[in-house]
Amino acid sequence: MSFFQKIKDGLKKTATSLSRGFTGIFTRTKTWDDDTYAQLKRMLLEADFGPEASQKIVEELRKLYELGKIATEADARSAAADVLTSMLQPAVRSLKKVENGPAVILFTGVNGSGKTTSIGKLAHHLVGQGFKVMLGACDTFRAAATEQLQLWGERTGAAVVAGRQGADPAAVAFDAVKSAVAKGVDYLLIDTAGRQQNRKGLMDELVKIRRVIGKVIPDAPHETILTLDASQGMNALSQAREFAAQAGADALILTKLDGTGKGGAACAVHQEFHLPILFTGLGEQPDDLQAFDPQSYSRAVFSCEDGE
């Protein structure tokens, strides 16, 4: 399946409701007026584009309509996709690579947001590119968390460093970084807990993990990636704020874009955190992770043909 087809499939639910909205406007409305623009905005807000992006898209559609440049539904969808693409262009960046030593990538995020699964998929992606990958199982809070990561290790061929349930996560991180250095690993992906007995305990734990990693490699972690569940739409933002503020974040992975009607979240997320989106999660299988591409994303969400 092509790159574009895959994201298009994933975003089908969002794309269908937006497409239906545009069709409705073009069949019911002879001349666009304030009411039409309000309808457009409502439709975008419902897909969780967030207020800023929704406003920008509506303004641009209005401008083009008044210039006579929007005659058909396809014109409108394509214009909306163009605005979105340019808004999301600054959100593009690739994963950091470190010369001579492991790139240490720390994953944080609300429980269930997709940290462990994203690590598994990213390991698959990196192993496929010929990199040597190791996983650090620092979610020692739940026994099942380590098992889940070990399964991904088996699936992808990445080595896993783990501790016993209830072990100090920072101690596991320390061992993992030491081992990654000793074994000449290219990428060390570190999983963390999304939940603890209490919130403060969790944030303190993340800070401690960072500090301990930095003791082994001074400029590590090289990336702290916050995972966000796109199917939670705007809710994901408020939930993730504390993680970004307390544990720090350099970049985002937007998970569960498949099967959600809230596929506009990429935009809201980028506006909120001002962080690059490295990858999008489009399912639970090893191959279901894509580098974020604003044009494919925008054209898929507005049901346009592949823009290439």
Ligand SMILES: Nc1nc2c(ncn2[C@@H]2O[C@H](COP(=O)(O)OP(=O)(O)OP(=O)(O)O)[C@@H](O)[C@H]2O)c(=O)[nH]1
């Ligand atoms: N459809 C879909 N499901 C996903 C995606 N990413 C993760 N999931 C599923 O979401 C659920 C939670 O994912 P995890 O990776 O376990 O989330 P987590 O952040 O590690 O959760 P905790 O360890 O509890 O903090 C699992 O059932 C995953 O299979 C995705 O991109 N698409």
Ligand SMILES: [Mg+2]
């Ligand atoms: Mg997990």
